[in-house]
Amino acid sequence: MMSMTEFRSLFHNGLVKQNTGLVQLLGLCPLLAISNNVINAASLGIATMLVMAASSGAVSSVRHFVPNEIRIPVFVLIIAALVTVIDLAMNAFVHPLYLVLGIFIPLITTNCIVLARADAFASKNHPLHSVVDALAMGLGLTLVLVVLGGIREIIGQGTLLSGIDLVFGASAKSFVLHVLPNYHGFLLAVLPPGAFIALGLLIAANNRYNARSTQRARATIPAAA
Amino acid sequence: MKASAASRNALRAGLILLVFAFVGTAILAFTYQATEPTITRGQQAAKLALLGQVLPASLHDNDLLNSRRSLPPDELLGTRIDSSMWLAQRNGQFSGVVLEAIAPDGYSGNIALLIGIDAQGRVTGVRVTAHRETPGLGDYIEHAKSAWIDQFAGKSLGNPVAKHWKVVKDGGAFDARAGATITPRAVVRAVKGALDYFAKHRAEFSTPRAKEPQA
Numbered sequence: 001m002m003s004m005t006e007f008r009s010l011f012h013n014g015l016v017k018q019n020t021g022l023v024q025l026l027g028l029c030p031l032l033a034i035s036n037n038v039i040n041a042a043s044l045g046i047a048t049m050l051v052m053a054a055s056s057g058a059v060s061s062v063r064h065f066v067p068n069e070i071r072i073p074v075f076v077l078i079i080a081a082l083v084t085v086i087d088l089a090m091n092a093f094v095h096p097l098y099l100v101l102g103i104f105i106p107l108i109t110t111n112c113i114v115l116a117r118a119d120a121f122a123s124k125n126h127p128l129h130s131v132v133d134a135l136a137m138g139l140g141l142t143l144v145l146v147v148l149g150g151i152r153e154i155i156g157q158g159t160l161l162s163g164i165d166l167v168f169g170a171s172a173k174s175f176v177l178h179v180l181p182n183y184h185g186f187l188l189a190v191l192p193p194g195a196f197i198a199l200g201l202l203i204a205a206n207n208r209y210n211a212r213s214t215q216r217a218r219a220t221i222p223a224a225a
Numbered sequence: 226m227k228a229s230a231a232s233r234n235a236l237r238a239g240l241i242l243l244v245f246a247f248v249g250t251a252i253l254a255f256t257y258q259a260t261e262p263t264i265t266r267g268q269q270a271a272k273l274a275l276l277g278q279v280l281p282a283s284l285h286d287n288d289l290l291n292s293r294r295s296l297p298p299d300e301l302l303g304t305r306i307d308s309s310m311w312l313a314q315r316n317g318q319f320s321g322v323v324l325e326a327i328a329p330d331g332y333s334g335n336i337a338l339l340i341g342i343d344a345q346g347r348v349t350g351v352r353v354t355a356h357r358e359t360p361g362l363g364d365y366i367e368h369a370k371s372a373w374i375d376q377f378a379g380k381s382l383g384n385p386v387a388k389h390w391k392v393v394k395d396g397g398a399f400d401a402r403a404g405a406t407i408t409p410r411a412v413v414r415a416v417k418g419a420l421d422y423f424a425k426h427r428a429e430f431s432t433p434r435a436k437e438p439q440a
Contacts, residue, residue, distance in 0.1 A: 036360050066245075070238045074245050081249040085256045092260035095267050157361045163370075184404065190361040 007132060014136025020113045021144030021199070022206045027113035031145060032195040034104065036156065039163040041149030042142065044104045049138025051086060051108045055079045056122040056134035063123050075118045083109045113141065144202065151198045156190035158183025276311060276323055278368070279341030279350035284321050285313035296324075301422035303327035303335075303415055312430060319431040320344050322423065325354075328415035332407045333357040336366070340419045344431070347381045351416055356408075363408035373409070376400060382420050390417040 020026050027048075034044040058078050066074050087105045090098040108114065117137055122130035153160055158180035164173070188194045269290060276289050292312045298304045304327050313321040321343040328336040336356040341349035351374050353366050365371040376399060391397025392409050401409035423430075 065241065067234075067238045067241060069234075070242050073242060077245055077249050081253055084253055088256050088260045088264070091267070092263035153361075162361075185362060187359065187362060187404075190359065 006129070010129065010133050011136045011139075014133065014138075015140040015143065018137075019140040019144060019206075020137055021141050021148075022203050024113070024116075025203075026116055027111040027141065028199075030104070030107040030111050031141070031148070032192060032199065033107070035145050035148040035152060035195055035198075036190050037153040037159075037163055038146055038149040038161050041145035044107070045138070045142025045145040047104050048108050048111060048114070049135060049142055051079075051083055051105075052114050052117055052134035052138045053131050054086070055082050055114055056117055056130040057127050058082060059118040060122040060125060060127040060130035066123070071123060072115075072119065075115060075123070079114055079118065080109060113137065148195065148198055148202060151202075152189045152194055154179050155186050156188075156194065157185050275339060275352060275354070276341075279339050279352050280311075280313055280321050280323050280343075281349060284343060284349065285315050287312075287314040289313060289323075299422060301418045301425070303329045303418060318344075321349060322430055324419050324422065326415050326419045326422075328411040330407075330411045330414070331356060331358055332363050332405070332411075333359070336408070336411055336415070338412065338415055338419075340416060342420065342423050345381070346420065346423060346427070347379055348377045348416065348420070350375075351377045351412075353412070358408045359405070363405045365402060365405070366408055366412055373400065373402075374412070377416055380416075382417075382424060387417075390414075 014020075018024055021028075021031055030044060030048075035041045055075075055078060059075055062074075062078070083105060090105070117130075117134055121133045125133070150160060153162065158178065160177040160179055162176050164175050168175075189198070273290055280289070289311050292314070294310050294312065295307045296302070296304070296310050298306055298308070302308060302324065304325070308325040308327075310325065311323040312319065313323070321341060323339060323341045326338045326340055328338060334357050336358065337354045339352045339354050341351070343349050352368055353374065356364070356366065358364050358366065365373050368374050385398040389396075389398040390413060392399050392401040392406055392413055394401060394406050395410070397413070399409065399413050
């Protein structure tokens with residue numbers, strides 16, 4: 001159904017070329033709110049990724065029945081219903097996980113990246129491709145979130161992976177890395193402005209990397225000719 | 226009357242939207258029905274577990290969840306709307322109470338607390354149930370983040386004496402982390418307020434008001 005090249009190009013698209021956090025700059029509200037440590041960031045990222053995969057799959061499966069004029073309300077309806085179902089089911093059947101991720105689930109509905117992928121990709125492509133695309137986009141978002149969370153956590157608290165015991169139980173508490181011992185913390189990094197500053201630096205670094213690689217590509221082409 | 230192509234299209238789109246809305250609603254209603262009992266049971270268990278954290282199970286043999294009473298707003302509790310209270314009994318005797326209190330003067334607004342007090346007026350435990358303190362700075366009042374809140378256990382109005390019901394920085398007996406004093410200050414004041422409230426209303430707890438009608 002799906003060739004390896006297609007698969008790879010979808011992932012390249014999601015992780016690098018159109019990374020939601022660094023290039024498309026979509027869904028920044030939850031990204032900035034939750035990225036104050038690695039565990040929160042990874043939890044939100046993974047939850048968003050799964051919701052995106054489910055909603056893209058659902059939207060893609062019904063795409064032939066949805067007239068163009070009403071596609072947005074229908075997609076919103078599908079996503080909202082799906083997120084609510086996931087929220088209820090998690091609350092009922094995987095309660096410990098719900099206690100950790102529960103607060104993020106309503107945040108996911110506000111994340112425009114979910115609707116953006118449903119409209120831009122899933123509504124025009126086969127369900128399998130749509131799910132892979134959503135996973136790739138979600139993974140790209142998760143990676144940016146984790147890097148951002150790591151930077152903010154180290155600078156803000158001097159630790160990494162704090163709060164891991166909330167996900168894996170109290171025994172995981174020893175996994176918390178105290179990167180900078182006896183560190184008094186730097187409040188700015190933990191507060192929302194710290195998120196803006198760190199994200200800005202990440203975007204700048206990404207842009208510089210891209211500019212460099214295009215320059216190099218340009219430099220090599222005439223040489224080859 | 227002949228409908229134009231445009232209005233026929235609009236009607237068709239509307240009907241399709243209606244079908245999607247109907248299916249969506251049906252799925253949601255079904256999921257809600259299927260999960261509701263499990264969720265309610267989980268919430269009850271969580272509530273009971275939380276009550277158990279502030280009031281040890283050994284202190285009571287009654288059904289704590291159903292002992293809930295509603296309290297009118299009170300300045301000592303920091304409450305502006307009705308709050309809840311749970312009355313613990315052992316062998317038919319009053320053995321403790323769990324009070325809901327609000328610390329209104331946190332760094333970013335209200336800090337909601339659950340405070341357990343035994344019949345002798347000693348704090349059996351305190352938990353923060355909701356707050357908006359700065360993550361990584363003021364949030365060590367959460368039991369999940371640090372054991373700070375455990376220092377209230379065993380304290381009462383006479384221990385320490387009233388003028389030591391403050392954080393160390395203000396000359397009191399309660400620890401607070403450097404850089405975040407406003408948050409613990411608010412919590413200490415709220416716990417003290419709850420103890421004052423308990424002292425004031427102690428008589429009403431131990432002699433239950435003329436058997437409330439069973440709900």
